[in-house]
Each structure stands twice: as C-alpha cells, then as structure tokens.
Amino acid sequence: MKKVFKLFYTDLFFTNRLFTGLGSCVVLFLFAFFFPWLGIIPQLAFFTLLLLVIADVVMLYQVSKGIFAKRHAPERLSNSDDNELGIYLENWYPFNINVGIIDEIPFQFQKRDIWFKTTLKPQQRKLINYILRPTRRGEYEFGAIRVYVMSALGLIRRRYNFSQGETLAVYPSFLQMRKYELMAISNNLSEIGIKKIRRLGHSLEFEQVKNYVPGDDYRTINWKATARQGNLMTNSYTDEKSQHVYCVIDKSRAMKMPFEGLTLLDYAINASLVLSNIALLKEDKAGLITVAEKIGAVVAADRRPTQINKILEVLYKEKTRYLETNMELLYATIRNVIKQRSLVVFFTNYESLSALERQLPFLKRIAKFHLLLVVFFENTELKKVSEQPAADVEGIYIQTIAKKFEYDKKLIVKELAKYNIQSILTTPQNLTINTINRYLELKARQKI
Structure with missing residues (x-):
C-alpha cells in the first residue's frame, strides 16, 4: 500500500x-x-x-x-x-x-x-x-x-x-553514402555537383570481337578476324575495371581541428566511405589505410559485396591520435600492402609550407609507384579573418598573418604539382564532391 x-x-x-x-x-x-x-x-x-x-x-x-x-x-x-x-x-x-x-x-x-x-x-x-x-x-x-x-x-x-x-x-555517414550510391546508379550525380567528364581516347581493356554494325568506329576493325570470318569484325572495348583505389586517412593531431561540429578526421572518414562505395560501383577495388604515429587499420583492396561493410566497421572505430604522422612507416606499409599501381588518396591537413616539407620526401617516393592524390583543407576561419576590413593596427597585423597562411596553402598545391603529385585544396563541406570529381576525372583520363 x-x-x-x-x-x-x-x-x-x-x-x-x-x-x-x-x-x-x-x-x-x-x-x-x-x-x-x-x-x-x-x-x-x-x-x-x-x-x-x-x-x-x-x-x-x-x-x-x-x-x-x-x-x-x-x-x-x-x-x-x-x-x-x-x-x-x-x-x-x-x-x-x-x-x-x-x-x-x-x-x-x-x-x-x-x-x-x-x-x-x-x-x-x-x-x-x-x-x-x-x-x-x-x-x-x-x-x-x-x-x-x-x-x-x-x-x-x-x-x-x-x-x-x-x-x-x-x-560514419552511411546515409550520405547511400545518397551518392543512388545518384550514381541512376546517372544523376550531376544534380549534387559531380561533373560529367568526357573520356579521352579508347579504354585500354579489351572485351570481345563482334560483328561490325553501322556506326562502329572504323579504327576498331579487327582485320585478321575479318579475313578469317569473311565478314567485317570489330574489337569491343569496355571501361577499365579492377583498378585499385586506396583511401589513406591521417589520424594525427592536425586532423582534430573542428568545423561545424565535426572534426576534419570525421569529414575525411565520411568522404572515404563515399569514395570507396563509388569505386566499387565503378567495379574498381577499394581499400583503406589509417595512420598516425603508427599504422592503424589496413583493409586490402577488394570488390566483394561485403567490402563496403568491412570498411564501414573499420572507420567506425577510428579516433584521432595526438602525435605527428609517421610518414616513413606509411611509405613502408604502402610498399608492402599495395603490389600494383593504384590511386592513393591521402586525406591530411597542412597549415604551413614547412609542415609539407617534412613529409614531402616520402610523398615523392609514394608518387614514384602510385598515382598519389593529396587532399587537404582550407582554413575557412582564417579566410573570414583575411576578408574582414581592418579597423586598427592590430587588425592589420592579424589580417596580414591570416593572408600569409592562406597563401601558404596555395604554395603547397604548386609545390606538390612540381613533383607530379595530384592535390585537392577544399573546404570541409565540399570535400566529398571534390574528391569524387577528381576520382572520376583521373579514371576518365586513364591516369590510374
């Protein structure tokens, strides 16, 4: 009671x-x-x-x-x-x-x-x-x-x-991944900012020899097969498949910087998940490596139906480390794990030219064996400061420093280009779209 x-x-x-x-x-x-x-x-x-x-x-x-x-x-x-x-x-x-x-x-x-x-x-x-x-x-x-x-x-x-x-x-953002997946299946990626890129030349992957039909390119006629069959025969080509695409995610303290509630690491993780899924839809093989002062996770490139879930589970557990990236260890891991020429998308962040110079020798070594794409971020807060009118001497000093750091980012892009290293300088909110655009561009130009 x-x-x-x-x-x-x-x-x-x-x-x-x-x-x-x-x-x-x-x-x-x-x-x-x-x-x-x-x-x-x-x-x-x-x-x-x-x-x-x-x-x-x-x-x-x-x-x-x-x-x-x-x-x-x-x-x-x-x-x-x-x-x-x-x-x-x-x-x-x-x-x-x-x-x-x-x-x-x-x-x-x-x-x-x-x-x-x-x-x-x-x-x-x-x-x-x-x-x-x-x-x-x-x-x-x-x-x-x-x-x-x-x-x-x-x-x-x-x-x-x-x-x-x-x-x-x-x-990690699997809803965003599904949205891009549906867009890719229905060929509507242009609606969310993905550019349509014209393919240059012929694909290098041979599919079959078939009978000539009006409209086929005369340059694809197989004269030997034509002589054997007595009819015009042409070579049929298809998009190259089974190319390896590795997302390498930097988990060091440089990726802890916040933007609109998320860290740069989370933006990189979300973009890696979407890029891996798009690569699998294009019948390429997707892989993953995470690194800080030591190697985190390594997922060998594959295109099995379970691969995207495997990558998702690995990305779910990743956390920011608070030490510098061990680039020597990363280079050794890439050489041991990736046995053929691949697209290596390295998500990291550089705030100054000196930060790049410490890692540049190892980036050049990786670029000798693979197509390296370095993705790093614009500092949107510094950009806002540099665009604001200065009210006093202190404001002029702060604005000058902000513009100096902003200019360093552009110098980093030029420095990477000198060594034939691809790069993307992007704001965090545009990271996924810009990364997919570059992947599709490199694939269309047969650079992988």
Missing part, C-alpha cells in the same frame, strides 16, 4: 491552471474580508475547485495503464546527417487527453528541450517524428520516455514512465 501511494504522489503533477484557480480563491477570500456581501462565494469557489481536482484525479487514475509509448529508432545513426526517430503513442483512456512527452536523448546532443505536445482521442494511435544530428562517432545512450497525461479539466498531470533505455551506435 505504501509503495502504491508513493507511486501515486511521485507521478502526480499540478498544472498552472490549478495554481491559477487557487490564486483566484485566495483573492476571493481577501476581498471577502473587505466586502462582507461576498458571503460564502469564496468557500463555494474553493470547494468547487477541490471537487474538480478530485474528479480529475479519478479520471486519470481510474485505469492502471491509460497510455502506451515506445521509441522508434534505427539500428544505428549516421554521423553528421539528419536521423529520423519517432515516438509511438496509443491512448487507452475512454476520453480525449492532452499529452506532453519528454524523450531522454543522449547527453552528447546537449539538448534539454525535447518536449512534444499533442492530443489523442480514445483508442487513437499517433507517431511523433523528430530529427537528431550527431556530430561524433561512438555509442549514444538513450534513456526513458516520460509521458505526461492531462484530461480536459487540465488541473493535474499524470506521469507515465516507459523504461526504454537503449544504446545506438553512430557510424
């Missing part, structure tokens, strides 16, 4: 309407002291309010379970994307109710205003959807769902607690 009573008063909450009614009663009692003609009106008002409160309690507590609530969430969340979740409600009361819902979302979101209001008719079911955008990979713990029910009287609220604690993993 004591436990039941405790549950009763811990789940009972007074509303503003009740406090307004009590305040009105207090005012009537005060006025009755100065105006005797009010008589028993204050007492009648108070007892009427008391009866209404009792009636409201009876209405809300006449059934043990008047409402049902359940959280609808995906098996995993996609980092940096809008993930849709829902709260399913069922009203088991025989009358209309007003409902307020609190969903205890993970602390990582730093939101304390997840409060939903709705109304439900008897036996009505409803699904309330809302959006969460995580900015870090890892495990997110959801708590209980708190539902506050109020009748038409609106004097008290009854709270229902639905213990639905669950842990959801936030993976």
Whole structure:
C-alpha cells in the first residue's frame, strides 16, 4: 500500500491552471474580508475547485495503464546527417487527453528541450517524428520516455514512465553514402555537383570481337578476324575495371581541428566511405589505410559485396591520435600492402609550407609507384579573418598573418604539382564532391 501511494504522489503533477484557480480563491477570500456581501462565494469557489481536482484525479487514475509509448529508432545513426526517430503513442483512456512527452536523448546532443505536445482521442494511435544530428562517432545512450497525461479539466498531470533505455551506435555517414550510391546508379550525380567528364581516347581493356554494325568506329576493325570470318569484325572495348583505389586517412593531431561540429578526421572518414562505395560501383577495388604515429587499420583492396561493410566497421572505430604522422612507416606499409599501381588518396591537413616539407620526401617516393592524390583543407576561419576590413593596427597585423597562411596553402598545391603529385585544396563541406570529381576525372583520363 505504501509503495502504491508513493507511486501515486511521485507521478502526480499540478498544472498552472490549478495554481491559477487557487490564486483566484485566495483573492476571493481577501476581498471577502473587505466586502462582507461576498458571503460564502469564496468557500463555494474553493470547494468547487477541490471537487474538480478530485474528479480529475479519478479520471486519470481510474485505469492502471491509460497510455502506451515506445521509441522508434534505427539500428544505428549516421554521423553528421539528419536521423529520423519517432515516438509511438496509443491512448487507452475512454476520453480525449492532452499529452506532453519528454524523450531522454543522449547527453552528447546537449539538448534539454525535447518536449512534444499533442492530443489523442480514445483508442487513437499517433507517431511523433523528430530529427537528431550527431556530430561524433561512438555509442549514444538513450534513456526513458516520460509521458505526461492531462484530461480536459487540465488541473493535474499524470506521469507515465516507459523504461526504454537503449544504446545506438553512430557510424560514419552511411546515409550520405547511400545518397551518392543512388545518384550514381541512376546517372544523376550531376544534380549534387559531380561533373560529367568526357573520356579521352579508347579504354585500354579489351572485351570481345563482334560483328561490325553501322556506326562502329572504323579504327576498331579487327582485320585478321575479318579475313578469317569473311565478314567485317570489330574489337569491343569496355571501361577499365579492377583498378585499385586506396583511401589513406591521417589520424594525427592536425586532423582534430573542428568545423561545424565535426572534426576534419570525421569529414575525411565520411568522404572515404563515399569514395570507396563509388569505386566499387565503378567495379574498381577499394581499400583503406589509417595512420598516425603508427599504422592503424589496413583493409586490402577488394570488390566483394561485403567490402563496403568491412570498411564501414573499420572507420567506425577510428579516433584521432595526438602525435605527428609517421610518414616513413606509411611509405613502408604502402610498399608492402599495395603490389600494383593504384590511386592513393591521402586525406591530411597542412597549415604551413614547412609542415609539407617534412613529409614531402616520402610523398615523392609514394608518387614514384602510385598515382598519389593529396587532399587537404582550407582554413575557412582564417579566410573570414583575411576578408574582414581592418579597423586598427592590430587588425592589420592579424589580417596580414591570416593572408600569409592562406597563401601558404596555395604554395603547397604548386609545390606538390612540381613533383607530379595530384592535390585537392577544399573546404570541409565540399570535400566529398571534390574528391569524387577528381576520382572520376583521373579514371576518365586513364591516369590510374
């Protein structure tokens, strides 16, 4: 009995309407002291309010379970994307109710205003959807769902607690990967900024010898086969396949820099996932290497159907390290792991020309054996500072330093080009599009 009573008063909450009614009663009692003609009106008002409160309690507590609530969430969340979740409600009361819902979302979101209001008719079911955008990979713990029910009287609220604690993993942006995948399958990549690049010359991969049909290129006629068959025969070519594409991700402290809630490492991880998936759709082989002061993960290039899931699982666990990149170890790993000429996309960040010069000898060695594409980031905050008008001498000094660092980035591109090393200097938000564009360009020009 004591436990039941405790549950009763811990789940009972007074509303503003009740406090307004009590305040009105207090005012009537005060006025009755100065105006005797009010008589028993204050007492009648108070007892009427008391009866209404009792009636409201009876209405809300006449059934043990008047409402049902359940959280609808995906098996995993996609980092940096809008993930849709829902709260399913069922009203088991025989009358209309007003409902307020609190969903205890993970602390990582730093939101304390997840409060939903709705109304439900008897036996009505409803699904309330809302959006969460995580900015870090890892495990997110959801708590209980708190539902506050109020009748038409609106004097008290009854709270229902639905213990639905669950842990959801936030993976690299697989929603973005699927979007690009659908665009690639339907040949609509141009809608999201992917350029159409004209293929130069013939593909180098021979497919078959077939009968000549009007419209075939005369240069592809196979004269030996024509002599044997007595009919015109032509060589048929197809796009080159099974080329190796490796994404190499720098996990050192240079990639910890934040931008719009995400670190540069997370941007590189998301872009690597999309690029690997596009490469697999183009029937190339995708691989992955992560590196900091030591080698992290190594996924050999392959094009099996399970390859993208394997890469996704590896990327999910990667974290920023706080030491310098061991380029000598990276070079040795690439030489041991990658046995044929491949496209190596190196995601890193250089803030100064001296930072590049420390790594340049090893980049030149890698470029001797593979087509190396170095992807690094523009410092958008410095760019904003350099574009702002200076108000004083200190402002001129800060603007000059910002422009110096911005100019260093352009010098890095030129320095890499001197040694036939491809490069992309991009803002974080355009990283994925620019990387895919360059991959398709290199493939069309048969540089891999």
